[in-house]
Amino acid sequence: PQPSPEAGAAVKAADRAHVFHSWSAQDLIDPLAVAGAEGSYFWDYDGTRYLDFTSGLVFTNIGYQHPKVVAAIQEQAAKLTTFAPAFAVEARSEAARLIAERTPGDLDKIFFTNGGADAVEHAVRMARLHTGRPKVLAAYRSYHGGTQQAINITGDPRRWANDSATNGVVHFWAPFLYRSRFYAETEEQECARALEHLETTIAFEGPGTIAAIILETVPGTAGIMVPPPGYLAGVRKLCDKYGIVFVLDEVMAGFGRTGEWFAADLFGVTPDLMTFAKGVNSGYVPLGGVALSQKIADTFGKRPYPGGLTYSGHPLACAAAVATINVMAQEGVVENAKRLGETVLGPGLAELAARHPSVGEVRGVGMFWALELVKDRETREPLVPYNAAGEANAPMAAFAAAAKKNGLWPFVNMNRTHVVPPCNATEAELKAGLAALDAALSVADEHTV
Ligand code: PLP
Numbered sequence: 001p002q003p004s005p006e007a008g009a010a011v012k013a014a015d016r017a018h019v020f021h022s023w024s025a026q027d028l029i030d031p032l033a034v035a036g037a038e039g040s041y042f043w044d045y046d047g048t049r050y051l052d053f054t055s056g057l058v059f060t061n062i063g064y065q066h067p068k069v070v071a072a073i074q075e076q077a078a079k080l081t082t083f084a085p086a087f088a089v090e091a092r093s094e095a096a097r098l099i100a101e102r103t104p105g106d107l108d109k110i111f112f113t114n115g116g117a118d119a120v121e122h123a124v125r126m127a128r129l130h131t132g133r134p135k136v137l138a139a140y141r142s143y144h145g146g147t148q149q150a151i152n153i154t155g156d157p158r159r160w161a162n163d164s165a166t167n168g169v170v171h172f173w174a175p176f177l178y179r180s181r182f183y184a185e186t187e188e189q190e191c192a193r194a195l196e197h198l199e200t201t202i203a204f205e206g207p208g209t210i211a212a213i214i215l216e217t218v219p220g221t222a223g224i225m226v227p228p229p230g231y232l233a234g235v236r237k238l239c240d241k242y243g244i245v246f247v248l249d250e251v252m253a254g255f256g257r258t259g260e261w262f263a264a265d266l267f268g269v270t271p272d273l274m275t276f277a278k279g280v281n282s283g284y285v286p287l288g289g290v291a292l293s294q295k296i297a298d299t300f301g302k303r304p305y306p307g308g309l310t311y312s313g314h315p316l317a318c319a320a321a322v323a324t325i326n327v328m329a330q331e332g333v334v335e336n337a338k339r340l341g342e343t344v345l346g347p348g349l350a351e352l353a354a355r356h357p358s359v360g361e362v363r364g365v366g367m368f369w370a371l372e373l374v375k376d377r378e379t380r381e382p383l384v385p386y387n388a389a390g391e392a393n394a395p396m397a398a399f400a401a402a403a404k405k406n407g408l409w410p411f412v413n414m415n416r417t418h419v420v421p422p423c424n425a426t427e428a429e430l431k432a433g434l435a436a437l438d439a440a441l442s443v444a445d446e447h448t449v
Helices: 005-018 067-080 090-102 117-129 149-151 157-162 187-205 231-242 294-299 315-330 333-355 390-406 427-445
Strands: 034-038 043-046 049-052 107-112 135-139 171-172 209-214 245-249 273-276 289-294 357-366 368-376 411-413 416-419
Touching: 043 368, 049 427, 067 427, 090 289, 090 315, 090 368, 107 117, 117 149, 117 209, 117 245, 117 273, 117 289, 117 357, 149 157, 149 368, 171 187, 187 209, 187 231, 187 245, 209 231, 231 245, 289 294, 315 333, 333 357, 333 368, 368 390, 368 427, 390 411, 390 416, 390 427, 416 427
Parallel strands: 135 171, 135 209, 209 245, 245 273
Antiparallel strands: 034 043, 043 049, 107 289, 273 289, 357 368, 368 416, 411 416
């Protein structure tokens, strides 16, 4: 049926009657009924079109409905829609090959999962079995997924309601100069002090008790804090020194988001395990995974790996990954993210920051940027308090409403807006988004001192 307000109302009514939504107080939400999407845009049943600066939940790295990927999914569905994981299947083999070709160093074995959280679960399980140690060190200001272990590893308020006393996770502070925990004034100081803090944490926890250190290569949901040069190399050294497995979570940062195939490539660092999901097939069919180094894979050479999933390497999801990776290579999507990040988004956001007192800091790389909104640039007081809800969050709600009114769907988290368009967005689209952000920031400015 043609999109119509009546059709939209029916979709909305059934949603409100029967769909239980993630992370939400069910009575306080008002989901938009979406009629369709293409490229960098989606639209509702009233015909209102939005430029999507969220890439869904930062997963549509090649935009919506890419015709080649849609066709590949249709062809795979006609050929072999599903098959059990213990067999060798063409789409799965080819997806693994294409991923392994791009992952850093010797991360050449791929364990497929259904998404990012279960990839994190398995990476941690592999690290524990490999080392025989129980604990995991993870950063405050992080997000690693919604399943039990992954949410316990997460360093944001969504963990609190899920914490269990036996989760084996210890949190530490990773570098973030703008809100330094280390009284640092330069990136060099922040880097050195964050590494010293991590090594002290390892010493006091007992190196022989720590299976893994897990970090998002560039923390995403928590605020897109590109680590200073030398930090990840320093963590790599600490892991080697103490026999700890180094896990990089590239669920959000991977597959072109930072203008590299993987964010680890920005820093020349190779972890022992790397998780991925989202951009691997632009989120068209659920898929995630863990890339294993030879050393970890060898642990399970003669001894069975005690873990698996019914849909590990689902052919439909893998066919979508094969098509997505090929499209990204053929259409220069990674290069586009790098080039437009450097020439359009970075300079455009800096220009907005120069004019809008509500912008405390602009940071990012590629198609992965955050604006830190503040009440007061001098004190850096956030525009809304940490984890604000209701009336306390009104300034961010007003900012988001203004963006939508100007045709832009913004990513909003606490006092930040993240600028995370598809990695194949065009210069014209980015400029249109920057213009809408300009208008929305004028609303945020009204809440500054
Ligand atoms: N890890 C990171 C870095 C993420 O950003 C996310 C999701 O946003 C996850 C893990 C969880 O992935 P999923 O929601 O596919 O389980």
